[in-house]
Amino acid sequence: MAWMTTLWPLVAHFVLSSGTAAFVLYYLNHRGFNVAGHAAYVQTTEDKKKLTFSLTQSDAVTILSALIVAQKGALAACTTPFCWRAIVFLMERNGLHRQDLKRMIKYRLLAPQTSLASIPAFVIGNLLLIALAANLASPALTGSITWSLQNLPISNLSIPPVGFENVEPGGRKGLPDLYKNNKVTRDGLVQRAVGLAGIAWGRTVEEGIYKRVASSTEALSVNTTIEDVTIPYFVTRSINWIKNKNELPAYIIKHNTSMTGLDLLSRVPSTLPLASPGAAILISYPINKIHWSNITLDPMIIDNRGLLVFWLGLRTTNFTRGLPCDTYKHTINSTQRNYAFAWVNFTAGVGRCTRYRCVLSSPSTVQNSASVTPESHTLTALALAMAPAVAVFLANQNSSLPSSWDDTDQYIKSLLQRSYSAAWNALVDDFGTSKVNSSYRPSLPSLVASVNEPRVCVWLGLQLSVTLLSFVFLILLAHLSEFPLIGDTTLIAFYLNTTLLPESPNTHPFVKGSLKVEEECERLNVKIE
Known part of the structure; x- marks a missing residue:
């Protein structure tokens, strides 16, 4: 015991x-x-x-x-x-x-x-x-x-699904007549794409992040996770800046590198706006002679090389200082504009977020929270054709792009990804043939x-x-x-026999004498001696 x-x-x-x-x-x-x-x-x-x-x-x-x-x-x-x-x-x-x-x-x-x-x-x-x-x-x-205050996803709830617009393979035999025959409709989609890019993206560099804007998620809180959703996918694998004029394609020299002249390219289904410094256009090379209206809606991943035309400023002022020092700069004497060119290797398509690996980063923006693998989609080629017009608008507004001053390559990568993603987003919303329902986990501020x-x-x-x-x-x-x-x-202190110890000269500073403990009637009492 x-x-x-x-x-x-x-x-x-x-x-x-x-x-x-x-x-x-x-x-x-x-x-x-x-x-x-x-x-x-x-x-x-x-x-x-x-x-x-x-x-x-x-x-x-x-x-x-x-x-x-x-x-x-x-x-x-x-x-x-x-x-x-x-x-x-x-x-x-x-x-x-x-x-x-x-x-x-x-x-x-x-x-x-x-x-x-x-x-x-x-x-x-x-x-x-x-x-x-x-x-x-x-x-x-x-x-x-x-x-810290965070929005945490809540699982195991019985709730209605969320729907996303989708264009199924074979769902459309060709381009809608209104899109094909009405330039105002096409230009309107470009404007819508620019607005979607402004909703989804800010000025922060976000490598490996792919985003889609969906109105069906507007009511949901930030950090809600989506079980299964398709998002646009665009990756710039490399950018090789041209160092010698002899490397320029004859087509560029022929058109005098005018940004307004590039709208003659048959790949762009809408008019390119008047550009400002920082604008960049990625065109296919060799120049594709197929008119955009003849683009087929076949599922595809485009893994290709394109020619980038970048308006970096005027003869006396530059929009960036991040280009390699040996980059060839082409100046147009009549306008004093400086252009740089690069060969860009890229992959375009879509990606799928599965198993709740997509999250709402803002009230209507879905983005991946894990790596995604590119897949084919029926709108890949058409979105890539629209992207140059969207890119010029984004560069003009300069509100949803990172700074180009120090890191030109990152600026170009962001511009190309955001312009393609926004173009695909606008097209899938307009061309949608069905809705794909997905489960989700709503978030709760915690x-x-x-x-x-x-x-x-x-x-x-x-x-x-x-x-x-x-x-x-x-x-x-x-x-x-x-x-x-x-x-x-x-009570061990009460059982110590200290009578043989010499007393300290100041044993009890508050008591004159010594304290004596006695037991009376089963109670311990103290007295002064």
């Missing part, structure tokens, strides 16, 4: 310390909690849906605080009796200076020189020091948690805990060091002491 009284605080301290650390590392870490109230609502495509009971952030903090209080209580129950056991043991083994005794009773610390006197004293000194550190280490645990794991490990290491050294001390006590004081040591 005495051993049980001695060991249970150690066991309780070990269990509570490990449990508290596990609660922080495995329950709190990366888990979201309701911002306000235990019942929350998520927005679906139709209405709001009530969720089941969930803890709030204040609940989680309260639970952690309660665990810390219980753990510190176990630590006190573990270390307080050990102080008197250590005092008696040290006085039994090698004796103890009066100052060391006062220091151990007042501060529960052992002087360094006393700790180094023997192995048992070293164990006791370290135990007392680590116990003090463990008692003061709670801020390391609570400070390891940072909270406070998410992020735990600094090394801090928690430091805190747990201190607590477990107390437990380990306590067991080592008990083993030493059991083997080296004639009266190991196993059991309850609460």
Whole structure:
């Protein structure tokens, strides 16, 4: 029974310390909690849906605080009796200076020189020091948690699907008559594509990110995940800037490199607007003589090389300083415009996000959250034909493109990807023959805990060091002491016979005389002698 009284605080301290650390590392870490109230609502495509009971952030903090209080209580129950056991043991083994005794009773610390006197004293000194550190280490645990507001997807809900426009292979035998015969319609689609690019993209460089704007997702919250959706795919594999005029195709020299003359290219189904510095057009080479109206809607991936024409500025001013120094710059004397040219290798098609690997980055923009593989699509060629007109508009507005000043290649890659993606997006919305339904996981604003794991490990290491050294001390006590004081040591100070000790010159600074404890009627009373 005495051993049980001695060991249970150690066991309780070990269990509570490990449990508290596990609660922080495995329950709190990366888990979201309701911002306000235990019942929350998520927005679906139709209405709001009530969720089941969930803890709030204040609940989680309260639970952690309660665990810390219980753990510190176990630590006190573990270390307080050990102080008197250590005092008696040290006085039994090698004796103890009066100052060391006062220091151990007042501060529960052992002087360094006393700790180094023997192995048992070293164990006791370290135990007392680590116990003090463990008692003061709670801020390391609570400070390891940072909270951030995030939108977390909620799964296992019974909700209606979200639909996306789709053009099935064979769904259209050719281009719609309104698109084919009406230039205003084609130009309107270009304008719509420019607007879609402004919705989806900002000025940030986003490599490996592919986006699609869908009006069906406007009601959903940011970070909602979509199970299955098709998104436009365009990757620039390489950009090789032309260094010599002799490398320029004869077609470019013939048309005097005029950006307004490039709208004669049969691949562009709409009029190119008046361009400004920073405009770039990717044209197929050799020049495709097939009129855009004869483009077939056959599923395809286009893996090709094109010629890029980039208006980089005027003779005296440049739009960029990021071109290689040996890049050939062609100047038109009549307008003083400077052009650069490059061979661009690219892949165009679509990609599919499956298994909830697409996420809403803004209220109507779907983007991939994992790598995608290019696939064929019926609108690939037509979107690529429309992209140059969209690119010129985007360069003119310069609101959804990164800066071209330092990194020209990244600017060109972003311009080409965004112009193709926006063109495909506008075409699939206009040419759609069916809707493809997809499941989704609506998101809920939550406070998410992020735990600094090394801090928690430091805190747990201190607590477990107390437990380990306590067991080592008990083993030493059991083997080296004639009266190991196993059991309850609460009243040990009352059973010490100190009559043979010389009194200190100022033993009781607040009492004239000495204190005598007597038992009367089962009560302890103190008197002054």
